Amino acid sequence: MLKEERFDYILKKLQTDHKVLHTELSNDLQVSEDTVRRDLEVLAQNGLLIKVRGGAIPHSPNPFTFNERIGIHEDDKKAIATKALSFLHDGQTIIMDGGTSTYALVKLFPPSLQLTVVTPSIPIAMQLMEHPGVEVILTGGRIFKSSQVTAGLDTIRMLEKLRADICFMGVCSLHTEVGVTGPHMEEAAVKNVMVQSANKVIALVTSEKMGTAEPYKVCNITAMDTIITDEAGLALASPYRQLGINVI
Amino acid sequence: MLKEERFDYILKKLQTDHKVLHTELSNDLQVSEDTVRRDLEVLAQNGLLIKVRGGAIPHSPNPFTFNERIGIHEDDKKAIATKALSFLHDGQTIIMDGGTSTYALVKLFPPSLQLTVVTPSIPIAMQLMEHPGVEVILTGGRIFKSSQVTAGLDTIRMLEKLRADICFMGVCSLHTEVGVTGPHMEEAAVKNVMVQSANKVIALVTSEKMGTAEPYKVCNITAMDTIITDEAGLALASPYRQLGINVI
DNA sequence: CATTATCTTGCAACTTTCTGCAAAAATATG
DNA sequence: CATATTTTTGCAGAAAGTTGCAAGATAATG
Numbered sequence: 001m002l003k004e005e006r007f008d009y010i011l012k013k014l015q016t017d018h019k020v021l022h023t024e025l026s027n028d029l030q031v032s033e034d035t036v037r038r039d040l041e042v043l044a045q046n047g048l049l050i051k052v053r054g055g056a057i058p059h060s061p062n063p064f065t066f067n068e069r070i071g072i073h074e075d076d077k078k079a080i081a082t083k084a085l086s087f088l089h090d091g092q093t094i095i096m097d098g099g100t101s102t103y104a105l106v107k108l109f110p111p112s113l114q115l116t117v118v119t120p121s122i123p124i125a126m127q128l129m130e131h132p133g134v135e136v137i138l139t140g141g142r143i144f145k146s147s148q149v150t151a152g153l154d155t156i157r158m159l160e161k162l163r164a165d166i167c168f169m170g171v172c173s174l175h176t177e178v179g180v181t182g183p184h185m186e187e188a189a190v191k192n193v194m195v196q197s198a199n200k201v202i203a204l205v206t207s208e209k210m211g212t213a214e215p216y217k218v219c220n221i222t223a224m225d226t227i228i229t230d231e232a233g234l235a236l237a238s239p240y241r242q243l244g245i246n247v248i
Numbered sequence: 249m250l251k252e253e254r255f256d257y258i259l260k261k262l263q264t265d266h267k268v269l270h271t272e273l274s275n276d277l278q279v280s281e282d283t284v285r286r287d288l289e290v291l292a293q294n295g296l297l298i299k300v301r302g303g304a305i306p307h308s309p310n311p312f313t314f315n316e317r318i319g320i321h322e323d324d325k326k327a328i329a330t331k332a333l334s335f336l337h338d339g340q341t342i343i344m345d346g347g348t349s350t351y352a353l354v355k356l357f358p359p360s361l362q363l364t365v366v367t368p369s370i371p372i373a374m375q376l377m378e379h380p381g382v383e384v385i386l387t388g389g390r391i392f393k394s395s396q397v398t399a400g401l402d403t404i405r406m407l408e409k410l411r412a413d414i415c416f417m418g419v420c421s422l423h424t425e426v427g428v429t430g431p432h433m434e435e436a437a438v439k440n441v442m443v444q445s446a447n448k449v450i451a452l453v454t455s456e457k458m459g460t461a462e463p464y465k466v467c468n469i470t471a472m473d474t475i476i477t478d479e480a481g482l483a484l485a486s487p488y489r490q491l492g493i494n495v496i
Numbered sequence: 497c498a499t500t501a502t503c504t505t506g507c508a509a510c511t512t513t514c515t516g517c518a519a520a521a522a523t524a525t526g
Numbered sequence: 527c528a529t530a531t532t533t534t535t536g537c538a539g540a541a542a543g544t545t546g547c548a549a550g551a552t553a554a555t556g
Contacts, residue, residue: 019253035536038535052252053251053511053544054251054512057252107295122373125370129393129396137389137390137402138391140398141385141386145377154385279545301554
């Protein structure tokens with residue numbers, strides 16, 4: 001049996017059962033559980049399902065009703081978010097980009113913090129609605145369901161009129177020469193305006209995204225003032241430091 | 249049974265029952281109460297619910313406002329929403345005002361419906377993000393935490409540029425002479441623009457709000473084309489019918 | 497203030513996952 | 527066609543995660 005046939009079977013079963021178990025698949029496909037595990041690993045990496053202990057569940061469109069965000073790189077992101085906290089002070093106006101790193105950051109906001117936060121991200125807006133000291137401004141526009149942010153002309157227009165102290169940017173891909181890039185044209189355009197509307201740009205990026213690139217350009221790497229990452233070791237960080245960027 | 253299935257069950261039960269108990273869940277899921285407790289711990293940490301002694305309650309950022317109002321008069325609102333459904337057809341552009349009545353309506357959208365929905369309401373936007381056929385456009389602006397809508401100049405600007413087929417309006421107070429009124433100036437201003445930007449205005453209003461008034465005026469009563477209510481009896485409805493408004 | 501129910505903590509049994517490795521199968525090369 | 531190389535697969539032991547239990551701490555209730 002070809003590996004692709006197994007993939008096919010797994011995805012079909014997932015669609016009908018809404019879950020798959022290692023034990024079941026091992027039996028159905030007549031391969032060891034290790035092979036099943038490796039298959040699920042591949043499928044998960046291609047975003048076709050979510051691996052969980054004991055098997056896998058479908059990729060869900062809604063992170064609030066489902067739990068796919070639970071546990072994924074959580075420690076890395078929390079470490080990054082903790083470092084980012086020190087840049088925040090009462091009275092600032094902050095642009096908070098969408099993404100899981102920035103989401104982790106707003107979850108750590110101390111209750112006493114007094115800020116104005118402008119964001120295109122619906123999860124971030126929801127999170128901050130509970131925060132008594134934060135004024136939340138949501139940029140308008142069409143909602144991109146996959147990333148749960150607004151984007152498009154209306155979003156850009158609102159950001160253009162803004163003057164923020166800091167922009168915290170959740171970065172998809174970072175490369176010394178190509179700069180900051182993302183997978184979607186419209187979201188990249190929005191990020192570009194964010195960069196221009198803030199006095200200071202801080203990128204939040206997990207180390208595995210450094211040195212990679214995607215189709216749509218956001219801005220040059222020199223537009224970043226600070227890069228916060230989980231692994232600020234010399235090898236990864238020095239190319240950016242040579243460009244005058246603060247890497248922590 | 250996968251842990252994630254338990255999470256799913258707990259969240260679903262929470263949505264229908266508005267509470268969950270350790271003892272019940274332990275029985276339903278066939279695991280110890282300790283495991284239930286640990287599950288609730290995880291869900292609480294991810295902001296999906298609030299742990300309380302003996303179980304958990306839904307996560308409500310604004311317990312005294314929007315979320316509290318969900319559930320009261322639920323049957324009435326569902327009846328109103330069902331009537332409203334017949335006005336919807338594929339391809340329309342709809343303005344969906346904030347409020348629990350309109351929220352009840354979008355929850356009833358059949359999966360096959362193809363619409364563009366413009367809304368200032370974050371709960372409505374979240375609900376519609378899960379709907380595959382609906383394009384969601386969120387109006388930008390400052391978030392009013394009590395009602396979970398955006399309002400202000402940015403919101404008005406986005407709505408002004410719009411031409412919608414129908415505006416579904418969740419009405420706070422309705423009076424034959426005073427017209428449509430609301431408790432907040434900015435939200436009233438937004439509603440006013442919504443009325444102007446739609447070809448047809450349909451008010452969703454529970455009967456106890458008819459004949460009442462609040463400080464800020466939205467528009468004249470004659471701006472309404474149709475009023476949908478749970479109690480369309482002669483006594484309540486006839487004053488409006490005499491003004492040429494369709495009451496159902 | 498005593499009683500009862502609930503919560504926390506540490507622990508041991510158990511299950512699942514990770515890691516390195518070697519055999520088998522598939523593919524490439526001369 | 528024989529041989530070398532890569533890929534795939536299964537296995538075993540170590541590591542990590544999950545679960546239920548029990549004892550002590552804490553909170554609610556009359």
